[in-house]
Amino acid sequence: MANHVFNTVRTQDNTAAMPDAIPLHDTETHADTDMQAHRHDRLEGRTIAILATNGVEEVELTEPVAALRNAGAQTVLVSPTHGYIQAMEGDIHPTHRYQVDLLVSQAHARNFDGLVLPGGTTSPDHLRMDDDAVRFVREFVQADKPIAAICHGPWTLINANGVRGHRITSWPSLRADLTNAGAHWVDEEVVTDGMLVTSRNPHDLKAFCPAIVALFATVHHHAPQ
Numbered sequence: 001m002a003n004h005v006f007n008t009v010r011t012q013d014n015t016a017a018m019p020d021a022i023p024l025h026d027t028e029t030h031a032d033t034d035m036q037a038h039r040h041d042r043l044e045g046r047t048i049a050i051l052a053t054n055g056v057e058e059v060e061l062t063e064p065v066a067a068l069r070n071a072g073a074q075t076v077l078v079s080p081t082h083g084y085i086q087a088m089e090g091d092i093h094p095t096h097r098y099q100v101d102l103l104v105s106q107a108h109a110r111n112f113d114g115l116v117l118p119g120g121t122t123s124p125d126h127l128r129m130d131d132d133a134v135r136f137v138r139e140f141v142q143a144d145k146p147i148a149a150i151c152h153g154p155w156t157l158i159n160a161n162g163v164r165g166h167r168i169t170s171w172p173s174l175r176a177d178l179t180n181a182g183a184h185w186v187d188e189e190v191v192t193d194g195m196l197v198t199s200r201n202p203h204d205l206k207a208f209c210p211a212i213v214a215l216f217a218t219v220h221h222h223a224p225q
Contacts, residue, residue: 041071041072042071042072042213042217043068043071043072043073043213043216043217044072044073045072046072046073046074046113046114046216046219047073047074047075047076047111047112047113048068048073048074048075048076048112048113048114048115048116048216049075049076049078049102049107049109049112049114049115049116049136050064050065050075050076050077050078050115050116050118051078051079051104051115051116051117051127051133051136051137051156052077052078052079052085052098052117052118052123052127053079053080053081053085053122053123053126053127053130053133054081054085054086054122054123054126055086055087055088055091055120055121055122055123055125055126056085056087056088056118056119056120056122056123057087057088057089057090057091057118057119057120057123057151057202058087058088058089058095058096059089059202059205060118060119060120060150060151060153060202060205061087061098061118062087063205063209064116064118064148064150064205064208064209064212065116066209067209067210067212067213068116068212068213068216071213071216071217073113073216076101076102076112077098077099077100077101077102078100078101078102078103078104078107078136079100079102079103079104080103080104080105080126080127080130080132080133081100082100082103083099083100084097084098084099084100085097085098085100085123087120088120088122091120091121091122104130104132104133104136105132107132107136108136108139109136109139109140109143109145110139110143112140112145113145113146113216113219114140114145114146114147114148114212114215114216114219115137115140115145115146115147115148116147116148116149116212117137117147117148117149117150117153117154117156117157118150118151118153119149119150119151119152119153119171119201120151120152121152123152124151124152124153124154124155124156125152125155127155127156128155128156128158128159133156134156134159134160135160137156137157137159137160137162138160138161138162140160140162141157141160141161141162144194144195145195145219146195146196146197146215146216146218146219147162147195147196147197148196148197148198148208148211148212148215148216149170149196149197149198150198150199150200150201150204150205150208151170151171151199151200151201151202152170152171152174153170153198154168154170154174154178154183154198155174155177157196158177158178158181162196163178163181163182163183163196164181164182164183165182165183165184166183166184166193166194166196167183167184167186167191167193168183168184168185168186168191168193168196168198169185169186169187169188169189169190169191169198169199169200170185170198170200171200171201172187172200187200188200189203189204189207189208190204190207190208190211192211192214192215195215197211197212197215199211
């Protein structure tokens with residue numbers, strides 16, 4: 001599998017997007033700044049799927065991707081949406097658009113070593129209503145492959161039958177949903193339980209990003225390239 005690169009287009013509120021696309025690795029993120037002097041290859045050879053669609057919370061997309069790339073992984077943006085997805089800040093402010101690498105209808109867990117489910121309210125809500133997205137996540141659950149979810153990301157895991165019996169955290173409004181689905185919900189910045197790591201919100205990214213690298217580093221059998 002090729003080394004996929006996110007391309008972005010900046011938007012300003014409701015105006016049309018700028019035509020020039022730039023690779024995500026050419027833009028600076030907090031993860032890049034914090035870890036620039038500590039690059040390593042813990043995830044060399046791993047290919048990680050990032051499942052998102054329009055409305056994804058931008059930093060919950062870009063900072064985990066930066067951490068994974070910094071650790072040597074390849075990342076692939078998987079989505080039900082053709083072309084580009086629109087990222088947001090705080091659900092209401094449009095930021096950048098990101099180029100989709102692979103349609104979820106064509107994606108299978110067997111081709112990946114792990115999965116990241118970013119948050120934002122809108123993206124996970126759409127994903128949990130998309131049959132292909134739920135099927136894709138369920139494949140990771142059934143194969144016991146590592147999954148990382150932050151903020152509202154666990155919504156899709158509920159529909160994929162991936163939370164029962166797990167100790168898990170999330171954005172607080174998901175507490176009842178997760179509890180009703182059989183999870184043990186806790187209010188902590190990052191929780192690792194088996195092949196699942198979760199966090200609550202963008203403020204937890206400094207704990208979430210190292211935790212997802214550590215989880216994905218436990219995968220010893222690499223996905224087919």
